[in-house]
Amino acid sequence: MKRRGRGIACMWYPIGFTVSANPSAALVKVNEDGTATVLTGTVETGQGSLTVLAQIAAEELGIATEDVHVVSADTDITPMDTGAIASRTTYVTGNAIRLAAERAKAVLFEVAAPMLGVKPEQLEARDRKIQVRNFPQRCLRIGEVANQAQTVMGQPPIGSASWNPPTVALDPETGQGKPFSTYVYATQIAEVDVDDETGEVDVIRIVAAHDCGTPINPMLVEGQVEGGISMGIGFALQEEILFDGAGRQVNPSLANYIMPTSLDMPEIEVHIVASHDPTGPFGAKGVGEPTSVPTAAAIANAIHDAVGVRITSLPATAEKVLAAIKEKRAREALPGGGTRPAALA
Amino acid sequence: MTRKPTLDRERGETLRPADFDARLPAAAPPAAFPIETLVPQVREQVPAVGQRATRPDGRMHGLGQTRFIDDLAFPGMLHAKIKRAGIAAARIRAIDTRAAEAMPGVMAVLTGREIPVNSFGPSLKDQPVLADARVFHAGDGVAAVAALTEQIALEALERIKVDYEPLPAVFDPFEALREDAPRVHAPESNVYASKVIRKGDIEQGFAASDHVFEGRFRTQMVEHAPLEPHASIALWDANGRLTVHSTLGRITLGRADIARVLALPVNRVRVVATIVGGNFGGKNEITQEPVLALLSKKTGRPVKGVYTRTEEFIATTTRHPIVMDYRTGVTRDGRIIARKVRLLLDGGAYCSWSETTLGKACILSAGPYRIDHLHAEAIAVYTNKTMTGAMRGFGAPQVCFAYESHMDDIAAALAIDPLEIRLRNAFDEGSASPTGQVLHSVVVKESLALAAERFGWKEPRS
Numbered sequence: 001m002k003r004r005g006r007g008i009a010c011m012w013y014p015i016g017f018t019v020s021a022n023p024s025a026a027l028v029k030v031n032e033d034g035t036a037t038v039l040t041g042t043v044e045t046g047q048g049s050l051t052v053l054a055q056i057a058a059e060e061l062g063i064a065t066e067d068v069h070v071v072s073a074d075t076d077i078t079p080m081d082t083g084a085i086a087s088r089t090t091y092v093t094g095n096a097i098r099l100a101a102e103r104a105k106a107v108l109f110e111v112a113a114p115m116l117g118v119k120p121e122q123l124e125a126r127d128r129k130i131q132v133r134n135f136p137q138r139c140l141r142i143g144e145v146a147n148q149a150q151t152v153m154g155q156p157p158i159g160s161a162s163w164n165p166p167t168v169a170l171d172p173e174t175g176q177g178k179p180f181s182t183y184v185y186a187t188q189i190a191e192v193d194v195d196d197e198t199g200e201v202d203v204i205r206i207v208a209a210h211d212c213g214t215p216i217n218p219m220l221v222e223g224q225v226e227g228g229i230s231m232g233i234g235f236a237l238q239e240e241i242l243f244d245g246a247g248r249q250v251n252p253s254l255a256n257y258i259m260p261t262s263l264d265m266p267e268i269e270v271h272i273v274a275s276h277d278p279t280g281p282f283g284a285k286g287v288g289e290p291t292s293v294p295t296a297a298a299i300a301n302a303i304h305d306a307v308g309v310r311i312t313s314l315p316a317t318a319e320k321v322l323a324a325i326k327e328k329r330a331r332e333a334l335p336g337g338g339t340r341p342a343a344l345a
Numbered sequence: 346m347t348r349k350p351t352l353d354r355e356r357g358e359t360l361r362p363a364d365f366d367a368r369l370p371a372a373a374p375p376a377a378f379p380i381e382t383l384v385p386q387v388r389e390q391v392p393a394v395g396q397r398a399t400r401p402d403g404r405m406h407g408l409g410q411t412r413f414i415d416d417l418a419f420p421g422m423l424h425a426k427i428k429r430a431g432i433a434a435a436r437i438r439a440i441d442t443r444a445a446e447a448m449p450g451v452m453a454v455l456t457g458r459e460i461p462v463n464s465f466g467p468s469l470k471d472q473p474v475l476a477d478a479r480v481f482h483a484g485d486g487v488a489a490v491a492a493l494t495e496q497i498a499l500e501a502l503e504r505i506k507v508d509y510e511p512l513p514a515v516f517d518p519f520e521a522l523r524e525d526a527p528r529v530h531a532p533e534s535n536v537y538a539s540k541v542i543r544k545g546d547i548e549q550g551f552a553a554s555d556h557v558f559e560g561r562f563r564t565q566m567v568e569h570a571p572l573e574p575h576a577s578i579a580l581w582d583a584n585g586r587l588t589v590h591s592t593l594g595r596i597t598l599g600r601a602d603i604a605r606v607l608a609l610p611v612n613r614v615r616v617v618a619t620i621v622g623g624n625f626g627g628k629n630e631i632t633q634e635p636v637l638a639l640l641s642k643k644t645g646r647p648v649k650g651v652y653t654r655t656e657e658f659i660a661t662t663t664r665h666p667i668v669m670d671y672r673t674g675v676t677r678d679g680r681i682i683a684r685k686v687r688l689l690l691d692g693g694a695y696c697s698w699s700e701t702t703l704g705k706a707c708i709l710s711a712g713p714y715r716i717d718h719l720h721a722e723a724i725a726v727y728t729n730k731t732m733t734g735a736m737r738g739f740g741a742p743q744v745c746f747a748y749e750s751h752m753d754d755i756a757a758a759l760a761i762d763p764l765e766i767r768l769r770n771a772f773d774e775g776s777a778s779p780t781g782q783v784l785h786s787v788v789v790k791e792s793l794a795l796a797a798e799r800f801g802w803k804e805p806r807s
Binding site for chain 2: 018174240241276
C-alpha cells in the first residue's frame with residue numbers, strides 16, 4: 001500500500017569562487033535618447049541572467065528594463081567576465097554593471113547640474129528623468145541630458161567598472177579564513193508516497209523557501225527553483241551513470257538513463273525568504289545552484305518518514321527502497337528488532 | 346551565345362558536386378514572424394528591480410528565432426566527429442588513418458600528436474584534447490575527422506585503426522587509494538587534491554557529547570544532460586585569426602585555453618557564445634574546440650562539431666560520486682557539539698573542477714549549523730572512469746544529502762521533531778562558519794520557518 005511521508009532539508013551555499021579571484025567587468029553606455037546598452041562577457045545559459053542584468057542597469061540609471069539592451073558573450077566586443085558559474089552572475093556581474101551604470105550616470109549628473117542650476121550631488125535618476133532630489137518637478141528627460149552630454153558637451157555618458165568578491169585565503173593547516181563573500185540559505189520540504197510493495201517513490205509536493213537576497217526578478221527566481229527541484233528529483237530517485245567491469249558506461253543515452261519528465265514533477269510551491277545583502281547589487285545574492293541542493297535530502301527524509309527505512313546511497317530507486325523495506329521487515333521479525341536508530345555512545 | 350551565369354552556377358564551378366552537401370544543413374529559411382519593436386510605457390517598469398520583467402530572449406524562443414550553434418551554417422562548412430577510445434586504460438601504439446583519409450568526402454583527419462600543446466584543465470592541466478600516448482578513460486577522443494557530412498565523418502571513424510596496449514585500470518575510489526593500485530596519472534599516488542578544515546578541539550567535543558552518531562552516505566555519478574549538447578564551429582580568416590562559435594558558458598577562460606592549446610596569441614582568438622541551451626556546469630571548459638580549429642586550418646573551411654547524446658555522457662564532465670562518513674556528537678537536547686566528516690571524491694580520469702568541488706563540499710559538509718568542534722577532510726582520487734567536474738552545486742547536493750539524512754537520524758533517536766532540531770542548531774546572523782568566517786545576511790531559520798508554515802508542518806497529520 002502507499003504510505004505518505006514528509007521530509008525536511010535545509011542548506012547553505014556560497015556565491016562565487018572559493019577564495020580565487022572571479023572578477024567581472026562591464027561597460028554601460030547611455031545613448032542619445034536615454035536608452036542604454038550594456039556590454040558583459042557573461043553568457044546567457046537559459047537562466048535569464050541577461051534580463052536580471054538589464055534590470056540592475058535600469059534601476060541604477062532610473063530607466064525601464066526594456067530601455068536596456070544587453071550585448072553579451074563575444075570576446076572581441078565584451079569585457080572580461082568569469083562567466084556563468086558558481087551562482088555568481090547576479091552578485092558579481094550585477095555589481096560590476098551597477099558600478100558601471102553609476103559611473104555613466106555621474107557623467108549625466110555633471111552635465112545636468114548646470115542645466116538645472118544645482119550641484120551634481122543633489123540629483124537623482126528616476127522615471128527616465130534626471131531630477132533634483134526632493135524637487136521632482138525640477139527635472140530633465142534623461143535623453144535630453146544624454147544628448148546634451150554627447151553632442152554638445154562632448155562627454156559621452158559611458159561608464160566601465162569591474163568587481164571581484166572580497167575573500168581571505170584559507171590557512172592550509174586549519175582551513176580557517178573567508179573563502180566566500182556571501183552565502184544563501186534555503187529549506188525544502190518534500191511530501192512523498194512510497195509503495196511498500198514495489199518500493200516506488202512518488203513525490204507529491206515540494207515546498208521550497210529560498211533566500212537570494214533581494215529578488216531582482218521574482219519570476220526568474222521561481223523558474224530557477226522549479227528547474228533545480230527537477231534536477232534534485234532525478235538525483236534523488238532515478239539518475240545514475242552505470243559502468244561495466246571494463247569501465248565503460250552501460251547507459252549513455254536518455255533511453256536508459258532515466259530523467260524526470262514533466263509527468264514526474266510534483267506540485268511545487270516557491271517562496272522567497274525576505275532578505276537583503278548590503279554587499280550585493282540592490283541587496284541581491286544569487287539562486288542558481290542552491291535550488292537543487294536540498295531536494296534529494298528532503299526526499300530521502302520523506303521516504304524514511306513514510307516507511308521507516310534510511311536510504312544511505314542515491315538514487316533511491318524502487319529496487320533499493322524495496323530491498324530496504326524487506327530488510328527492515330526481516331529485522332523486525334527477529335526478537336528485539338525494530339527499535340529506532342540507536343546512539344552509539 | 347553565352348548564358349548569364351547565375352550565382353548557383355558560379356558556386357558550382359568552384360565546388361565539386363559532392364560539395365553541395367557541404368552547404369547543408371543550411372540555416373533555416375526565414376519564417377514569417379511579426380516584427381515589433383517593443384517600447385515600454387512610461388512608469389511601466391520603474392523601479393526595475395523586483396519586477397517580473399519579461400525576458401528579451403523569450404519572444405525569440407517562442408517564435409523559433411533563437412539561433413543555437415546547430416542553427417548556424419557557413420558556406421563550405423564541414424562536419425567533424427571524434428573517435429572514442431572505448432577502452433579505459435591503454436597505451437596507444439599506433440593510429441592508422443590512411444583508410445579514412447582515402448574515403449571520398451573526408452577532407453581531413455587529426456590525431457593528438459598534431460595538437461601544439463595537448464593538455465588543458467582549469468587547475469591541473471592533466472587532460473589531453475585528443476589522447477596521444479595514453480588513454481585514461483573509455484570516452485577519451487583518439488582521432489577526429491572532418492567530412493562533407495556527419496554520416497561520412499562517422500563512417501570514416503570506423504576505418505581509423507588504433508593499436509592499443511591495454512594497461513591495468515582502477516574503477517573504485519577505495520581501490521584507487523591502495524598502495525598497489527594501478528596509477529591513473531602520477532606514479533606516486535592517485536590522490537590529486539585534498540582539503541582539511543579544523544575548528545575547536547574535536548576530541549574534546551566528542552568527550553563532552555551525550556551521544557555520538559555515525560553514518561556513511563554515498564552518491565552516484567550523474568550527467569548534466571542539457572537540452573543542447575556541446576556544439577561549436579571554428580573558422581579562420583586570411584590573417585590567421587580564429588573565430589569559434591561555441592556553447593561555452595565561460596568565454597574568457599575558453600579563449601585563454603584555446604589560445605594556449607593552439608599556441609596562438611590570445612587576441613588572435615575570438616570566442617562567440619550564443620544563447621546556450623543549458624549548462625549546469627557542464628560547459629565550463631573547452632572540449633572539442635581546438636580539434637575543430639585544427640581541422641578547419643587543415644581544410645581551409647569552417648568546421649562544425651555537435652556532440653551526440655552518448656558523447657554528452659561519456660566524453661564530458663559529470664557529477665562527483667562521494668562517499669561521506671559522518672560522526673556527530675550531540676547533547677541530550679539535540680545541540681551538535683562535535684562533527685567529524687571524511688569525504689572521498691571519485692574524480693574519474695581528470696581533475697577538471699575537482700579542486701573547487703572538493704573545497705566547497707568540505708566547507709559546506711558541516712551544514713548550516715553552529716558547531717564548535719569540527720574536523721572535515723576531503724580527498725579526490727583518480728579512477729579510469731568518465732571525468733567529474735563542475736555541476737550545479739559543486740559537491741553541495743552530495744553533502745546536503747548526508748548531513749540532512751544524518752540530522753534526521755539524530756532527531757529520531759532523540760525523539761526531537763526534525764524541524765525543531767534544525768532550528769536549535771542553525772546559524773544566526775553573526776554566527777561563525779566552519780572556516781571561522783562571521784556570516785551576514787543569514788536567514789536559514791527564516792527559511793525553515795517559512796517552508797514549515799507554508800507546508801503545514803505543525804498541523805495535525807491525518
